[in-house]
Amino acid sequence: MSRFYYYLILINMIANIISAVPTILLRYSEDGSVSALILGVFLGTVIVVFFTKFFNAFPGITFPEMLVQTTKKWFYYPLLFLMAIMWFLAGVSTLITYTFLLIRFFTPDIPLTLMGLTLVLSVIFGCFMKTDRVLYTIEIVFLINFPIIVFIIFKAYTSKDLNWDFIKEAMLHVVEMPNVNAVAACIFLSLGVVNLVIFNRFFTHKQHFGLKQIIVIAFIASATIFTTYFVPIGFHGIKEIDELVYPWIATSDSMRMRFFLIERLIYVFLLLYLGMAFLSILIHWHVSVELFKFIFKLEKWKYKDLNIGYGILILLFAASSLFIILTLSEYQLFRYSVYFFNLTAVIFFLMPFLFLWIRRRMKGADKTKGEN
Amino acid sequence: MTSQETLSWVISQFNDTSEVIQKHLNYGNKQATLLFIKTLIDQELYQKYIINPFFELPSQEQYHLYLTMLPQFQEVPSKEKALQFLLEGNVLVAIQEKLYSIDFKLSKNSDVNSTSVETTIHGSELALSDNLMTNINIIRSSYHQPSLTIEYYLKGEVNRPKVALVYDQKKVRKKALQMIKEKLDRIDKQVITEAYEFNNFLNDKRFSLFPQMILTERPDRVVYNLAGGKVVLLVDGSPQCMMAPAVFFDFLTTMEDDYHTLLISYYLKLLRYLGIFLCILLPGIYIGAASFSPEVFRTELMLTIAGSRMGVPFTSFVEVLFMLFFMELLLEASIRLPKAISATAATVGGLILGTAVTEAALASNIMVIIISAVAISTFVIPVNEMAFAIRIVRFLLILTTSIFGLAGLTLGLLCIIMYLVNLSSFGEPFLRLYNYRKGDKNSEGQA
Numbered sequence: 001m002s003r004f005y006y007y008l009i010l011i012n013m014i015a016n017i018i019s020a021v022p023t024i025l026l027r028y029s030e031d032g033s034v035s036a037l038i039l040g041v042f043l044g045t046v047i048v049v050f051f052t053k054f055f056n057a058f059p060g061i062t063f064p065e066m067l068v069q070t071t072k073k074w075f076y077y078p079l080l081f082l083m084a085i086m087w088f089l090a091g092v093s094t095l096i097t098y099t100f101l102l103i104r105f106f107t108p109d110i111p112l113t114l115m116g117l118t119l120v121l122s123v124i125f126g127c128f129m130k131t132d133r134v135l136y137t138i139e140i141v142f143l144i145n146f147p148i149i150v151f152i153i154f155k156a157y158t159s160k161d162l163n164w165d166f167i168k169e170a171m172l173h174v175v176e177m178p179n180v181n182a183v184a185a186c187i188f189l190s191l192g193v194v195n196l197v198i199f200n201r202f203f204t205h206k207q208h209f210g211l212k213q214i215i216v217i218a219f220i221a222s223a224t225i226f227t228t229y230f231v232p233i234g235f236h237g238i239k240e241i242d243e244l245v246y247p248w249i250a251t252s253d254s255m256r257m258r259f260f261l262i263e264r265l266i267y268v269f270l271l272l273y274l275g276m277a278f279l280s281i282l283i284h285w286h287v288s289v290e291l292f293k294f295i296f297k298l299e300k301w302k303y304k305d306l307n308i309g310y311g312i313l314i315l316l317f318a319a320s321s322l323f324i325i326l327t328l329s330e331y332q333l334f335r336y337s338v339y340f341f342n343l344t345a346v347i348f349f350l351m352p353f354l355f356l357w358i359r360r361r362m363k364g365a366d367k368t369k370g371e372n
Numbered sequence: 373m374t375s376q377e378t379l380s381w382v383i384s385q386f387n388d389t390s391e392v393i394q395k396h397l398n399y400g401n402k403q404a405t406l407l408f409i410k411t412l413i414d415q416e417l418y419q420k421y422i423i424n425p426f427f428e429l430p431s432q433e434q435y436h437l438y439l440t441m442l443p444q445f446q447e448v449p450s451k452e453k454a455l456q457f458l459l460e461g462n463v464l465v466a467i468q469e470k471l472y473s474i475d476f477k478l479s480k481n482s483d484v485n486s487t488s489v490e491t492t493i494h495g496s497e498l499a500l501s502d503n504l505m506t507n508i509n510i511i512r513s514s515y516h517q518p519s520l521t522i523e524y525y526l527k528g529e530v531n532r533p534k535v536a537l538v539y540d541q542k543k544v545r546k547k548a549l550q551m552i553k554e555k556l557d558r559i560d561k562q563v564i565t566e567a568y569e570f571n572n573f574l575n576d577k578r579f580s581l582f583p584q585m586i587l588t589e590r591p592d593r594v595v596y597n598l599a600g601g602k603v604v605l606l607v608d609g610s611p612q613c614m615m616a617p618a619v620f621f622d623f624l625t626t627m628e629d630d631y632h633t634l635l636i637s638y639y640l641k642l643l644r645y646l647g648i649f650l651c652i653l654l655p656g657i658y659i660g661a662a663s664f665s666p667e668v669f670r671t672e673l674m675l676t677i678a679g680s681r682m683g684v685p686f687t688s689f690v691e692v693l694f695m696l697f698f699m700e701l702l703l704e705a706s707i708r709l710p711k712a713i714s715a716t717a718a719t720v721g722g723l724i725l726g727t728a729v730t731e732a733a734l735a736s737n738i739m740v741i742i743i744s745a746v747a748i749s750t751f752v753i754p755v756n757e758m759a760f761a762i763r764i765v766r767f768l769l770i771l772t773t774s775i776f777g778l779a780g781l782t783l784g785l786l787c788i789i790m791y792l793v794n795l796s797s798f799g800e801p802f803l804r805l806y807n808y809r810k811g812d813k814n815s816e817g818q819a
Contacts (some may be wrong), residue, residue: 076586107777118776122783127791136804138792143805167629265669267778274782 001051001207004135006144008283009048009217010198011020013224014149015280018273019097019246021229024185027242032179034171037225038214039178040186043349045218050352052192052209058362064294065199077295084196084291086347089340092321094291095119096333098277099325105249106270115182116325120318123278127285130309131202133262134286138279145275152269153227160232170233179202181338184345190221194348195283198290209331246329289313301336375466378406378451385455392458402432405466412461420465422474436467444475456526460534460538463697482506485611489756490590494631499589504534504608511538515598519543525556525726528564533563538604545601548617552603566664567610574616574798581764583757584797585715586618592627594739615676617798619747625756647752654746655692656773656781658739662688664777680736689774690733695743696770698724700763703747 058066067076090260099116111255156162186196196203232247235254244250252269262268294300298309329337379394386392395406404426408418421442430436439445448454448464448471458464461477482503487496500507508522521543526532537556539549554573564573571585586604588611590595594604597615605614624644629637662681666674684691700719706714725743729735746766753759765788772784795802 010482102779104778110776115776115779117782118780122787126787129790129794133793135800137790139805140789140793140803261669261673264667267665267668271778271782273781275786278783278786294624 001213002203002210004199004202004217005196005207006220007053007135007138008195009190009192010220011138011142011190011276011279012195013221013278015094016189017228018101018246018277019094021234022184022190022247022339023180023245023334024338024341025229026232026244026247028179029170029238029241030173030226032173033182033229034174036178036180036182037178037186040183041181041218041222041225041253044187044190044221045214047187047348047352048190048193048217048221050355051196053198054352054355054359055200055203055297056207056209057359059206060198061279062201062290064195064291066358066362070358075216077339080291080295082347084288084295086340086344087194087284087288087291087321088317090344091123091281091288093124093333093337093340094277094280094284095321096100096325096328098274100330100333101249101270102274103247105266111125112325113322115320116275116322119278119281120321121198123281123285123316126282126315127289129286129288130212131199131286133295134145134282138283141275141279143273145272147356148268148272149276152252152255152265155257155265156227156231156235156251159255160234161254164234166237167230167234170230170238181342184341185338186225186350187345188341191348192283195287198287209301219345245334246278260367285317289317292348375469375471376405378448378454379405379464379466382407382455382458389740391455397426399427400437402426402429403467407458407464407466408476409458409461410423410713412459412478413463413476417476420463421476422538422651431589432468439465439467439472439474442474446473446475447471447646448473455531459532471764477500479503479505481609484591487589488648489612490588490593490626490754491762492626492631493626494628496590496592498590500606500613501610501612502609504606507606507613508536508538511594511604512596515540515590515595517542519748527556527559528561530562531564532609533564536606536608538598538606540601541715542808543599543601543802544603545617548800549603551798552616565609567605567607567612567614570605570607570614576789577779582620582761582792582801582802583623584618584794584807585614585616586622586755587612587614587753587757594629595629597622617800619797619800622790623755624753626754633716642754645752651749651752651764653781653785654742655696655766656751656769656784657778658742659689659692659770659773660778660781664773668778669771677736677738681737681816684736685734686735689770691739694768695725695729695735696737696746696766699743699747700771734791 026036042160055063062078064080095116099112099119101178102115103110103112126134129137228248232244232251233241234245235251236244241247248268250268253264253266256263256264257265292313293309296309298313299307301307301309301312377405379590383392383394391407391409392408393410397404397406403555406422407520425438426435429438436442444462446457446462454464454471456474458475460475461479462473465472465474469486482499484501484506485499489500492496500510512520516539516693521541523537525535527535528651529725535556537552540686552574555576556575559573561569561573568587571583571587575584586597587629588597594615598604598815601618602615607613622643622772629641631639658677661669661674661676666678681688681691686694698721702717702725703719705721709717725740730737730740750762751757769784772780774780776783788804792803793801
């Protein structure tokens, strides 16, 4: 597979360390999180395989184009609209989490609105770039950040304060029935692959996707989820872990670089995750923007040389995300995230059935239909 | 139109005829009419290859044949062409009702310069010359391929300099070449004097910060880039040439990179990339750390900075802007000044940016160190055009940092990366990690 494909999956996994996923997992640490992890990794990998196999069969074609060729209007418009909204919300959830984080830990004197607006404005124009440019941006920022991520993880695992007895104790809960919310949160980590609905446009050559690639993805998924869940437990113990709002921030603050210019790792972690959150929002919103563009044919809304459609979309994105930032509290964000993850898990589990249908009809599909 | 009529038409185009000279040669059975501009042609060549043979060769036919065999010989298709040839330093010869042009151009600017902008330790010290033909000679004599193609254009309504488009037919990016030719056709300018102007002429955007074409004076860089599939634009009278499409990494490459051993060249590249990050981030980091989040860096360091800022009446970003402003002024001044005075500028500037400013408590000691580090690391960027762009980017980052602290610095940097990626230079993405040479073999397409 192309390396860009792995970026899509990896960034979704890594960026969600700061989102509500670890909080949800740790909340249910004594009622079935561990078994949910195992189930989640398995189901997540299954989804990844389904999606990749499906999109790999039609190189260079986006999901909306396929739907136009194979299904009726009353079916695909609502479906794509739902997906666009969902992917917008996925971006917003990262955005809110990060805005709260910055206000809490970094620049407490800047008003919430201003901080949110800056984040939105810095990302939103990037979402209108061409798909290949989005991927090039991702590659550069990711490769700048990746060594630091590896360093932080290395630092975490070699830290003296990481108590493996806590982790072993937490592992004992494996016998409980898997918790549904935790499974959904776990599956959400693997949903980076859903971005292929638009990003498939970039992969114009058929690629090899065999057992080796599946094993790599399964390994990455399990390693990420293991780290996400067990490292905070190793540092803080299982007793009070469900009280932490941002388990990973607390974890990164437990580490020190005694001889370096920056002593507390939390600041490296925050700035690094600012980059990762930026990428995650960029990817999600790019997909969302492209879907909205497709549904409302935005490129045709023109007044002289100015494209009003894009302007309206930017305004809508900025205004609605600002509204959500200002109204939600951290607790509500957590509750709604649970619902959101459950919803995505269900929808993207039903998707493969649709794929079967599309796949059968694509063989005899009217190729010219998508072009007008 | 007969040749005589053409000649009289050409003469009638000139108001002041003292420069244009018409000679009628008439000896025995031989006749010829010559027309030239005295100040443009090489008179020795004229004497040796046109006048002498006229008297030495026995017949009109032999003289005619002799002229057609000269390497400078050209036929004249129309009267407008005749006028143009005359203005370019050719001698027009009318013989037996036919009109020919023979190139005897005298150029005194054909000496090869020595490198002054892109100096290196290893490698050639010779640069291009001011003369187009000499430059093409230099390129051709170090690039031996039959596929090397040179096309000439006349651009600029008034001064009509010759513009040469040089590329390797086999290796050139077809799409980029197409775009450059289309844009060249659209150029509508009165006066063109330097190759560097094409950077703006061939750019459709009105406001652009980063250069889309790379400027060079080194023949080895020209040859290297020709082989890499770039198109080279040369203008007569300009000692530098432009190359397109240019990507970000071209601006961070020196020709010396290939002359060193591998590890040394990696080390130098690393140094250069660290330099570029340092020179855009350092002022921002100082502002962010001093004014927004002093807890980020270790306590001892922050105490040192705070201690050295004692007595400084400004906030950190005013301090940075104040010092940067003087550094930029000093840079600009030292370019424009005559060589005799520039030493004074350096001394005076050294006083401002040196210890005096800290003794007067207008800036902290650490600030002086940071500004010097920033200035030095700006000079590490090998191509000057990029250094200018980076200087402006630095100010943008200072602005975002002054408002949002270190988070603003990071976001600003991300936005600039995004902006760079979104730029295209003649169809090529301006910034991406790998540039594929073999278009068909990669596994990704372009969307």
